[in-house]
Amino acid sequence: MISSRLSAAIRLPTRRTLSTLPSWATLDPSSLGTSRTPHAVSNLVSGNWTASNSSITIPNPLDRDAPAVCTVPDTSVEELRPFVESLRGVPKSGVHNPLKNVERYLMFGEISRKAGEALSDPQISQFFVEAIQKTVPKSHAQAMGEVKVTADFLKNFGGDNVRFLARSFGVPGDHYGQFSHGHRWPYGAVAIVAPFNFPLEIPVLQLMGALFMGNKPVLKPAEKCALVMEQFLHLLHDAGMPKQDVDLLNCRGPVAERLILDADVRLTQFTGSSRVAEMLLEKTKGKVKIEDAGFDWKILGPDVDHVDYVAWQCDQDAYACAGQKCSAQSILFAHKNWENAGLFEKLKANASTRNLDDLSIAPVLTHTTQSILDHTARLLEIPGSKVLFGAKELDNHKIPLVYGAVEPTAVYVPLKEMLKDENFGICTTEIFGPFQVVTTFTDDEICHVLEACERMSHHLTAAVVSNDVDFQTAILANTVNGTTYAGRRARTTGAPQNHWFGPAGDARGAGIGTPEAIKLVWSCHREIIMDTVVPREWVQPKAT
């Protein structure tokens, strides 16, 4: 039965007492999707929690017969005025900058430290794990990983580390009294549009970056998981963040777009599909930094070793979180030596251990079962292609029909066929689910593998699984993906707080997580040239 599965996977306490809930919480995650009166998520604008005239009901993603998980404000364009006024009240010079309200750098260092400590508290981390799992089902380990990365990120920016983000530099001038300073300057009113798949990590890392650099952000989370960030804002307020510092807008996409245009938002950081990214870029005339679709490749080089390890990592990269990571392994190029070593059988065996009971496989929230099976069928029209495993609906599930329920799937396509113009597009289309394309190559075909990487449209993550330095260097030197792992343990997934995560090869690309990413996305360069001393002996020269 689904209900017993759910409680096992999510580790629901049978009964939660008030003392086990954080003092700031406005919901009990264990009651989400079980209560006939679902939690109603609120908006936050200019420091006030508000409701909208109508709401969106978020179904229980694991059980179509169960009560809704929550309702989310369906804010209409007519209700945007307070949000527009809040953002229009923010000067272009931001809420703080290196010359204004500098004490706020320290204030955010302290908020970040406290929030990181809070999120590391076992009761609070479990609160967020459950809230994540109820909205975007994923295994306990994956949900806990998301919470831990977020907590570690927040702890990284405690103390003076927020002000260090705004570190300036100076260069001596041409004459006495002249000196130039390069500063990191905020944009003022900014927006963050976040996707559903990491309900906590992606919005928190971008939101804090925006705040650290002196901006006032409005956050628009994905509808399906909005309750997670609603609760996190309560945590931030408890950690000392003024309520006016962040607005939270819950609405459908086009309404958020209206706000961004009407409030003259100076910069939007968008994470989500390429379709929406392109549309927003066009409407805002380019004032968007994007983290969009990931079609991520892994190349297994000729040097075969540690086959079990590599098979395990391939399975995790393709199917953890039901493949709903933008960094998920979308295509595997395996040297023939790996096929001969039995890699594909091991991949199949690993995938077969995944099940709904522990959420090692889970609902797909942006494709239906039929659309994934249709995509598979289209790939199978390519000569020589075949199903390695999967390509079936999950057994015995109650996932709502608007979502997808498919087994971990791998479709083999011959490399030469893949490269044909009529096939390349479909072979390199991101399916945001437990789905990958697999192909093989020989030593003579490395150039074709590189050609495939060159022709792909998105360059987010990649992995070169090889300790053969010649091979590794040839691949790394001729490709561009922004976050690329190399070596026997290389993976495509992994966006911890300690390294850059983001695309390369795209002038509009954003990054997330590190000081470099924060500075790049959330501040611009301002040069202030001090020129203070007119020489006593100055004589007016001829006009030029």
Ligand SMILES: NC(=O)c1ccc[n+]([C@@H]2O[C@H](COP(=O)([O-])OP(=O)(O)OC[C@H]3O[C@@H](n4cnc5c(N)ncnc54)[C@H](O)[C@@H]3O)[C@@H](O)[C@H]2O)c1
């Ligand atoms: N590159 C990355 O770091 C990264 C990370 C996570 C997800 N993704 C990508 O996100 C996609 C899946 O996420 P999704 O289904 O939530 O994406 P999506 O584009 O459907 O939605 C993302 C957000 O945009 C909002 N939105 C929709 N239309 C809008 C509009 N016209 N104006 C403003 N906002 C609008 C949505 O409500 C949501 O909050 C995948 O393609 C995945 O690869 C990328």
